[in-house]
Amino acid sequence: MTRIAYFGPEGTFTEMALLQCQDLAARGAMSVPGFDLVGAERISAPSQVAALQMVSDGAADLACVPIESSVEGPVTPTLDALGFGAPLQIFAETDLAVAFSIASRVPLAQARTVGAYPVAAAQVRAWLAVNMPQAQVVPAASNAAAALDVAEDRVDAGVTTALAARMYDVPEVATGVADVADARTRFVLCGKPGPAPARTGSDCTAVVIDVPSRPGSLALAMAEFALRGVDLTRIESRPKRTVFGSYVFHFDCVGHIDDPAVGEALRALHRVCDELRFLGSWPRPGGPGTAPVDPGDSEVWFDGLRRGER
Structure with a gap:
């Protein structure tokens, strides 16, 4: 079975991008020679670099990682891993609309802390200033981890994905949150060098x-x-x-x-x-x-x- 590492944990935009790749493959719109994308096992990794390293080490066949944001520009850990690490090759890409959900068990006006992955915080800074000016931003390990932090009462609210909010059973009190409309992120599937x-x-x-x-x-x-x-x-x-x-x-x-x-x-x-x-x-x-x-x-x-x- 093909193994695909991705920048996790479960519920991140990267997992959503990988699911999109698998859906495209099922419809015959994406393929990577020699690998079965549709039936692949998805393996969560703690970072972009870790996902790519799993390919180099043989722990995964492919890795799905973000490479460029239309708002924040290049994803530098991915660029550096591809530019300086063990040789790897890009075989496919997809892009994903990036809009966040605010997950919380309290109304927005009552939230005193909001967990956010730093890249996400940069993309919703203006929205938070207008809609949650009283809330202090607390760094989260990932977009999905922001929802987990809410579920485990470490923060009052989280900037997260709809998938993660459902996964951790935290209500979405705001959806489609983004400072820039139509923001998108490119994701690539990488493997060891080949044709x-x-x-x-x-x-x-x-x-x-x-x-x-x-x-x-x-x-x-x-x-x-x-x-x-x-x-x-x-x-x-x-x-x-x-x-x-x-x-x-x-x-x-x-x-x-x-x-x-x-x-x-x-x-x-x-x-x-x-x-x-x-x-x-x-x-x-x-x-x-x-x-x-x-x-x-x-x-x-x-x-x-x-x-x-x-």
Whole structure:
């Protein structure tokens, strides 16, 4: 049986994202070569890093972890684990609308403490200031743990998920809570390196690069994509942890490693970078950016020139 670790405990948005992946797989809309997503065993892990480490250690086949929030930006523990840890690869992704529930056994106006995972607290700060100004925010270990803290009377209210509120039998006194409407978070399924899923024509490719420490190195690396018409959709810098002021860069681009333009860009990057880590090519239906141009017409034209045709 396929084992999938996820950032737990039960009731978190990450478990909800994993359940969504399994539902997509059941409908034939998602797959990871060699693994049964539908019948997979779900294994809770205490952190994103722990979930990914379970894959590296062989305790799980895949891991489901958040990688980017439309409100808070990159999930840096995930980026760092993928960028510096044992080699892992992204095989699939999904995204989830993120709106919270306030779970409590007392009315909002009577709550003196509200438990919240720090990332969640940042996404509902304004709502809490307006609707629960008297409540002190108390850090929770996760979104689901905030509901458990209410159930066990450690706090009066919790910023949590609807799934966790039901799981711990705590009433939802407010739903759809978010400072930013339509907030979403991307989640990825990661495993040990292997063949990428087949090209679909609506794909994403991710790499981590370490460029030489000289003027223009990053610009030259980015130019390898631009010159080939490959759209970069995300660039993040992360400290290398070895020398102060030195960084690696995470690139996401539109396209698949089997797209000629993307393949050419990756080969060129390998020549100019000190190190390049391939994080995968996978389907991303409806993702941002413009698909790379198929160079087929220019290849036909060039072959004609070589044959003496004008």
